[in-house]
Amino acid sequence: MIRAKLVVTKQGVPLWMDYLASPVLVMTSNTSFSAVGCEDGSLHVYSPAGRRLLPAIVLESTPVLLQSLHQWLVCMTSTGLLYSWDIYNLICCIEGVSVAPVLQQVVELEKEVACIRDIRIQEDGLPIIITAAHQAFVYHTNMKTWLRAHDSCVKESLLNRHLRLSKENFTHTQLTEPSVHxxxxxxxxxxxxxxxxxxxxxxxxxxxxxxxxxxxxxxxxxxxxxxxxxxxxxxxxxxxxxxxxxxxxxxxxxxxxxxxxxxxxxxxxxxxxxxxxxxxxxxxxxxxxxxxxxxxxxxxxxxxxxxxxxxxxxxxxxxxxxxxxxxxxxxxxxxxxxxxxxxxxxxxxxxxxxxxxxx
Structure with a gap:
């Protein structure tokens, strides 16, 4: 059964269309590709000409946020799992990482609720999560954990503060400079x-x-x-x-x-x-x-x-x-x-x- 008609236009002129079996909830596009997320937990990715670049991506739950930058597609689902894919090379950068730790860290301000305000994609495909409390979090793929890149309550980036360790304290460990974005x-x-x-x-x-x-x-x-x-x-x-x-x-x-x-x-x-x-x-x-x-x-x-x-x-x-x-x-x-x-x-x-x- 057809539940959604997708029409892509340019300055009011239809370029291409497609029919989907589930209602569309979220969408994103750039000069490289377009993507839509449906109620049934599926993602559909299209070329600028309307050709499907790959079969439907099947997620564990409904997508609630979809962002794209260059070849990267980032999706967050209703169960709070985050994904990042390289659509060009069919590579997964982040696979179903929970954002629950981020929400738990949100500062409880008056009249504020624990929520994610925005997600921005870096050039390497890793997302930066920005909360309603003006905190920024990045996911460290090697450590498999979230790092709080900045806390609005302090002047200095907490990420830089905690990674700026003294070599004298680690005589047997080779330290590298802290990464910045x-x-x-x-x-x-x-x-x-x-x-x-x-x-x-x-x-x-x-x-x-x-x-x-x-x-x-x-x-x-x-x-x-x-x-x-x-x-x-x-x-x-x-x-x-x-x-x-x-x-x-x-x-x-x-x-x-x-x-x-x-x-x-x-x-x-x-x-x-x-x-x-x-x-x-x-x-x-x-x-x-x-x-x-x-x-x-x-x-x-x-x-x-x-x-x-x-x-x-x-x-x-x-x-x-x-x-x-x-x-x-x-x-x-x-x-x-x-x-x-x-x-x-x-x-x-x-x-x-x-x-x-x-x-």
Missing amino acids: VLRYGWVFWFMHRSPGEKITDYEGAMKKIATFKTVEEFWAVYSHLRRPSDLPNISDYHLFKQGVRPVWEDDVNINGGKWIVRVKKGLASRYWESLVLAIIGDQFDVDDEICGAVLSIRGSEDIISVWNKTSSNGKINLKIRDTIKRHLNLPAETTMEYKTHNDALRDKSSFRNTDVFR
Whole structure:
């Protein structure tokens, strides 16, 4: 019996379709493959042209989370087991590892429940689990256990602290340097605030550099101690930009680009900003080096999130960036988004007026 019809489209044009015997609950895709997870515990993997790359993967229970990056497919099931596969080479990286130890370690905060907020895939296929308490966990395949890479309650990465052992204490053991999870690019957090009525003549000079990070551990050490967007004063801006790129229109990398703009209701910025930051530093946009950075602007009646890219004339790339923003922020399909080139911003000296509207 057919229980689901799967249709893949591009800009509204159907590319291919398939019929499945069980309702689809989760799905993921990238430029290499697409995958869907069904209610009956099966996974189906397709090529970009719609050809099934392998027979259905049969799991022990219903898939509840599905993520992909390059050749890697990561799945978590309703019984709390985590899998990671190399679809190209048909290799299992993580086989049914329980996430129960991670949930047991979640700090019990007021109005918080023990839950997984997000899962990010590293270049080697190993996932990083991020909890609602802003803790990050990685699975050590040789030790067969979870390691807490960062705890939001301390400034220093606990992973680094516990692995940074003295050779004098281990005279018969050869120690190696602790492994870190290096990001594809280095990134810099900036902050700017102005009082109501204050005019800033030197925009770049008014920005304060907060910190630079190049690894997952360094990111969490910085991010967990930043003030949440909901706690920032009015007319404040967070900037996250690649190391070496100035967060201004005139920068050589930015000058021929533009930005996608999302206006959000008050109270939603913290959740959206965190999801966007994780997607950007985790290289989830899959557009090579096109992403320059992102800005969160806290204003009186609304908050504004913008993603900067370096080539405003590339329509295909721009639409892909727009769709990736919608997907990672879980924005409704009817959400209005705006785009503005930096050259236009320079001409009218405005970031958010006279934009091109996309519905």
